Amino acid sequence: MEIRSGGTRHVVSAEQFPPALLEALFASAGEMARRLRAGGPPLLPGRVMATLFYEPSTRTRLSFESAMLRLGGQVVSTENARDFSSAIKGETLEDSVRIVGGYADCIVLRHPEEGAAARAAAVSTVPVINAGDGRGEHPTQALLDLYTIRSELGRLEGLRVVMAGDLANGRTVHSLIRLLSQYRGLRVTLAGPEELRLPAPAVQALRQSGAEVREAQSLLEAVVDADVVYQTRIQAERLSQPLAAAGQDAARFRVTREVMAALPPGAVVMHPLPRVGEIDPEVDSDPRAAYFRQARNGVPVRMALLASVLGE
Ligand code: NCD
Numbered sequence: 001m002e003i004r005s006g007g008t009r010h011v012v013s014a015e016q017f018p019p020a021l022l023e024a025l026f027a028s029a030g031e032m033a034r035r036l037r038a039g040g041p042p043l044l045p046g047r048v049m050a051t052l053f054y055e056p057s058t059r060t061r062l063s064f065e066s067a068m069l070r071l072g073g074q075v076v077s078t079e080n081a082r083d084f085s086s087a088i089k090g091e092t093l094e095d096s097v098r099i100v101g102g103y104a105d106c107i108v109l110r111h112p113e114e115g116a117a118a119r120a121a122a123v124s125t126v127p128v129i130n131a132g133d134g135r136g137e138h139p140t141q142a143l144l145d146l147y148t149i150r151s152e153l154g155r156l157e158g159l160r161v162v163m164a165g166d167l168a169n170g171r172t173v174h175s176l177i178r179l180l181s182q183y184r185g186l187r188v189t190l191a192g193p194e195e196l197r198l199p200a201p202a203v204q205a206l207r208q209s210g211a212e213v214r215e216a217q218s219l220l221e222a223v224v225d226a227d228v229v230y231q232t233r234i235q236a237e238r239l240s241q242p243l244a245a246a247g248q249d250a251a252r253f254r255v256t257r258e259v260m261a262a263l264p265p266g267a268v269v270m271h272p273l274p275r276v277g278e279i280d281p282e283v284d285s286d287p288r289a290a291y292f293r294q295a296r297n298g299v300p301v302r303m304a305l306l307a308s309v310l311g312e
Pocket of ligand 1: 132141
């Protein structure tokens with residue numbers, strides 16, 4: 001399994017993962033899930049992973065750290081790099097990355113600016129893994145999302161996927177669409193507030209890949225023949241001013257008991273989390289609510305990715 005961007009094994013975009021690589025990665029993630037249950041010898045002893053996070057995170061940082069520790073590696077971490085690292089003294093991202101690369105064998109980076117991971121990769125001597133760059137991409141979330149779809153539904157072709165919520169700013173959506181568009185028979189229904197629509201180039205790329213793209217005015221209307229509902233949070237921190245209309249619109253795009261009643265029995269509801277009201281907690285006990293299982297998949301998928309990036 002080979003992940004390469006330039007000369008090093010950076011992970012910057014979901015575009016780096018063709019289906020054959022995804023299959024290999026998912027097979028490895030399955031092995032990692034077994035290893036989590038049954039144990040096994042350390043795979044990355046003596047290797048060190050740095051997490052450099054300039055934006056808040058719970059799941060991504062902790063699941064990367066857990067993955068590295070479970071592989072027998074070690075972790076150095078700055079949780080709030082914007083305030084606690086030398087960024088506050090005016091150090092550039094490029095310099096910070098050069099320095100941290102001297103302390104660790106790979107850098108997991110989260111940053112508020114789109115393109116930050118590519119900038120870091122351009123100067124880093126060790127692999128950089130993009131853990132979210134502004135409204136750009138979040139490729140490792142997309143990997144665990146696709147792995148979840150595959151394990152929940154048993155297939156990746158002929159999927160009918162509803163993308164809901166903040167499609168303009170949701171980087172997990174942008175990365176997941178890139179992965180999904182590689183599979184035949186895809187139909188994507190876009191269901192979100194008017195002001196938060198999927199950017200035109202992404203819609204165009206989807207259509208060019210052969211996918212059918214539709215828009216829906218409400219989630220209730222969108223889910224009737226869906227296989228996957230991928231719900232997302234309005235990315236309030238990326239909006240220049242609160243979108244009052246989007247707030248009102250949001251009610252039409254909530255996952256409620258009524259929406260679940262309209263959703264086919266074999267479908268799943270996913271969400272990268274955190275959720276802030278766009279899924280009614282009453283839905284949690286429905287077996288089709290896959291979001292907590294999805295979050296758990298973050299560890300084996302990131303173990304497989306780290307083993308591939310850092311292994312021999
Ligand atoms: C997402 C992110 O950071 O983009 N969270 C995550 O990594 N699971 C989604 C979000 O913050 O809404």
